Amino acid sequence: MSIRLKLIFTYLLGTLLTAIIVTMTGIGLVTAVLSYLASGIVKDQSPHEAFSRSIDLFVDLRYAERYAPEELTSPAFAASIGDRLQPFGGFLVVRQGERWESYGALSEGEAFLEQLRQDVATAGPDEDGMFVVSAWEERDLLSVAYNFPGIDDPLTYYLVADMTDAGSKTNRFELFVLLGIAILVGIILLPLLWITTRDIVRPLRQLEQGSRRIAEGDLNFRLESRVRNEVGSVIRSYEKMRSELQRSIEAQLALEDNRKELISNISHDLKTPLTSIKGYVEGIRVGIADDPEKLKKYIDVIYAKALDMDRMIDDLFLLSKLDLEQERFYLETVPLEPFYRQTMSELQMECERAGVRLTGEYEAGPDDVVTMDVQKMRRVMLNLVGNSVKFMDKTEPHIHVYFGRQSDDWVFAVTDNGPGMGPAELERIFDRFYRADAFRNQNVAGSGLGLAIVKQIIANHGGTIHARSEPGQSMTVMISIPMKRDSIDAGRA
16 A cells, blocks of 8 residues: 555544544543542542432422421521531531521531621622532532522522532643543554654665665665555665666676686787797797798798787687677578588588598488578587697597487587596686686697687577587587577578
C-alpha cells in the first residue's frame, strides 16, 4: 500500500476513533466525576442507601407541606429532619421571618447561622433548589434551600451537607482531564508516528547512510527494502544503481588491468623480434656478414622477423576492431561439404610444408548449409591448425579435422597429438597474448593472439568454443555454430 493511502486511511481512522472515544470518554468521564464527587457527599453510605434517604427526605417534606403544614414549624419535626441529614455529615437550618435556627445531631451555633445568613444574602432572593456553599471551620458546607410558600410566615428549610471531601476531590478533576487528553492524543498520534517511522523515516535514514558510503567510495554493501511503497521503490532503484555502478567500476578496473597486461605482453612480444633484428643489423654493420651467402642469411632473418612483427600488428589491429565491433562480417549461406573440401585442401598444403600428417572426417549431411563469413571461418581453421603445428613436439606429428552436425549446430574440431597442457593453462588459452609457460620463452613465432581472434570470430557467429587436453598426449579445440542465423541480418556485414 502506498504511503499516501496509508496516511489517508490513518487520518480517517483516527478521526473516527477520536469521535467515538471522545463521546464514550466524555460520558464515562462525566459519570465518573459525578460519582467521584458524590462519594464525597454520601460518606460511608452506599449509593443506593444515599439515594433512598434523599428521596424519602424530600417526599416527607412534600407530604408535610401538602397535608400537615403545621408540622413544618414544629421544632420536633425540624429536629427529625436534621437527624436524617447526619449520614451526609449535615444538619437542618430553619429560617422563618428573621429567625434562624439549626437542628440535628451536627447542628452549628449562632456564628454559622450568621455566616449562612450573609451567604444567602449574597446569593440573592430565596428560590427552591438554590445552592449556597459556605466555608466554615475548614469545611465546605452545601446548603440546599427548600421554600414553603403556603405558610403564612415565610418559611425556608436549608438542607446542609458536608462537601469538604468532595471539594478536595474536585481539585483532582484537572488531572483527570489532562490524562484523558493525553490518552486521546496517544491513540491518534501513535499509529501515525509508527507508520511515519516504519515507512518513511527509517528507509530514508537507510538511504542516507547508503549515499554517504557511496560518496566515500564504498560500494560493498546492499540496500534492502521489503516495503511496497514509494520510498521502498526509491531504495530498490538506488540499490540497482549502486549495483550497476559497482559492476561498472569493477569492469573498468578489470579493463585497466587487462590494458596493463596487454601493454606488457605487446612490449615483450615485440621486443623479441626487435632484439633479433638489432643483432643481425649490428652484425652487418660491423662486418660480421663478410660474404654474400652470410649476408643473405642475415637479411632473410631480418625479413622474417619483420614479417612476424607485421603479422602481430595486423592481428592486434583485427582483435581491436573485433572488440569494438567495428569489423564487418559478411554472412552468407554456404554449402558445408564444399567448404570442408576446399578448407582441407588449403590446410593440407600448410601441413605438408611443416611435415605434419593431416586427416579429415566429414559427418554432416551432403545438403547441409551454414550461415557464416567464409573468409573469417577459413581464418579460424588456419589459426587452429597453425597453432597445433607451431607447438608440435612429436616425431610423428598428426592433426585431425572433424566436421559434423549435432541437432541444429555445425560442429567442427581440431585434434593434435602435441604436448597438450594442464587444466589451469587450458582455461586461459583463449586469452590474448597467452602462451603456456613451457613455450613462452622458447623461440616460437607468433603473436599469441591467434586463439583470442578465433574466440571473437566464433562469438560473432553466435557459437561457442572450448578445449580439452591430455597433458603430453593430445589437444582438442571444439567449436559449435548454429546452422542458420535468421536473427542476424546477413548484411552485418
